[in-house]
């Protein structure tokens with residue numbers, strides 16, 4: 001296959017079909033990364049066991065159903081389970097390849113990485129790992145985490161030959177009977193996971209060179225993009241750098257939006273014009289940065305080099321402070337009314353998805369309601385009931401026409417497709433706070 005050319009789902013790639021049919025893969029964690037990866041591998045001929053601590057997820061997958069929303073995933077899971085190549089369980093089992101795809105959040109109180117899920121997954125597979133097996137960490141992780149997986153495995157299984165970190169020695173010959181340990185960070189965009197899983201280039205880093213080569217060989221069996229080979233620390237840092245790059249650039253846009261408000265300049269027009277310069281590409285301001293990736297991963301860099309990561313830390317702080325700025329604008333607008341009704345449009349962390357994790361919109365709505373700025377209405381076309389963070393406070397989930405009819409202040413928080421087509425006349429005589437710049 002030509003490097004970079006997209007691979008069709010279900011088409012054979014490089015490993016002979018017969019070899020792949022024999023290989024067993026155990027995927028630890030069946031979330032937004034683990035489940036699509038497990039299903040894709042199953043449709044490529046691997047025999048895959050997906051493992052999760054969530055009994056409901058395990059049960060629904062075994063019935064061919066999905067517990068998360070991602071375009072095309074339902075069809076892929078159904079076909080993977082139907083082929084007999086994918087099953088789910090709460091317990092791991094022996095395999096040729098183990099993939100760890102468990103969450104790596106940061107602690108809210110001090111922004112330090114929480115790596116207990118990786119430790120637990122490593123402990124769980126340890127009794128099943130055998131000589132010649134490949135263990136891959138896919139979770140986005142702070143630098144040195146793959147080495148920590150290797151260390152923990154060798155403590156639990158002193159009988160195995162677990163590699164130590166070697167860097168670019170060029171000795172790619174494997175030790176007889178060694179275990180291979182590598183990192184290959186996922187890089188897929190929620191909403192486009194199935195396409196990006198196949199099409200994106202992958203960075204594969206080994207604890208030693210033999211592990212890097214073994215892992216690269218595995219990814220080349222189902223990835224259409226290029227597979228780039230390095231050591232595990234570079235692969236770990238590469239993923240963090242990608243997300244921190246985006247965070248820093250969004251912080252620049254968010255800071256500009258605050259400065260422009262003070263100077264009475266339309267930030268959207270300003271950015272549009274600045275971006276006409278051939279070497280300028282300012283991103284879009286918003287109500288803040290959400291999701292479980294860009295709002296989290298830069299902290300991993302800060303945590304490993306706190307005295308040097310000054311720009312990266314500041315960008316995080318700028319983006320984290322943007323929801324307060326939006327709440328302040330709502331407060332000032334609401335003060336013009338005796339009994340203000342405030343309609344907040346959107347709760348998810350970005351457009352056209354149902355994912356509310358780390359969403360600045362949820363934070364803003366919570367503050368508007370709990371600080372008593374007015375009667376608070378919420379429109380979110382992708383959910384049926386309010387999330388726990390809003391369940392016990394005075395917030396009404398309503399449909400769009402109801403919200404627009406009743407509101408004095410309309411706060412656009414997410415640029416969902418449904419909101420783009422709002423008739424401008426319905427906004428007349430209301431105060432509009434458009435944090436995404438879709439109605440200008």
Ligand code: SAJ
Nearest residue numbers: 187188189242243246283284286289290291293294349350
């Ligand atoms: N956002 C803005 N302005 C922009 C772009 C984004 O405010 O111009 C906000 C979004 O509204 C959202 C947040 O940033 O709240 C993040 O959204 P996103 O679409 O930029 O990224 P994610 O978090 O969905 O996915 C990212 C991707 N990383 C990069 O693009 C470098 C994806 O490729 C990663 O795989 C994913 O993080 C991950 O899993 O780490």
